[in-house]
Amino acid sequence: MKSPPGRKRPIDRPETVRQAKTWEGVKNEYVIAGLCNGCAGQAAYGHQLGFHKIHSPGLCCAGKTLPESVIDRHGSRAVRWLAGEFTAPSEDVT
Numbered sequence: 001m002k003s004p005p006g007r008k009r010p011i012d013r014p015e016t017v018r019q020a021k022t023w024e025g026v027k028n029e030y031v032i033a034g035l036c037n038g039c040a041g042q043a044a045y046g047h048q049l050g051f052h053k054i055h056s057p058g059l060c061c062a063g064k065t066l067p068e069s070v071i072d073r074h075g076s077r078a079v080r081w082l083a084g085e086f087t088a089p090s091e092d093v094t
């Protein structure tokens with residue numbers, strides 16, 4: 001079985017333009033919602049990769065809540081992430 005040349009299955013691809021745009025859009029929503037750039041970016045990755053795979057929220061944003069409009073659109077996972085449900089807040093124990 002030969003697969004058609006020049007055509008890859010989506011799973012083999014790096015981030016698509018559409019995914020990158022989605023990531024940026026989600027990140028911007030979290031920035032507007034009051035998170036810092038870094039944590040908003042993590043939250044956007046959380047939606048794409050899973051919240052248990054990303055870094056914990058920084059102390060800058062840990063424990064923050066989000067506007068209902070954002071929760072309506074993206075669900076409460078980010079709120080739970082900010083509350084430390086997926087990962088413990090980073091305390092630099094090294």
Ligand SMILES: [Zn+2]
Nearest residue numbers: 036039060061
């Ligand atoms: Zn932050």
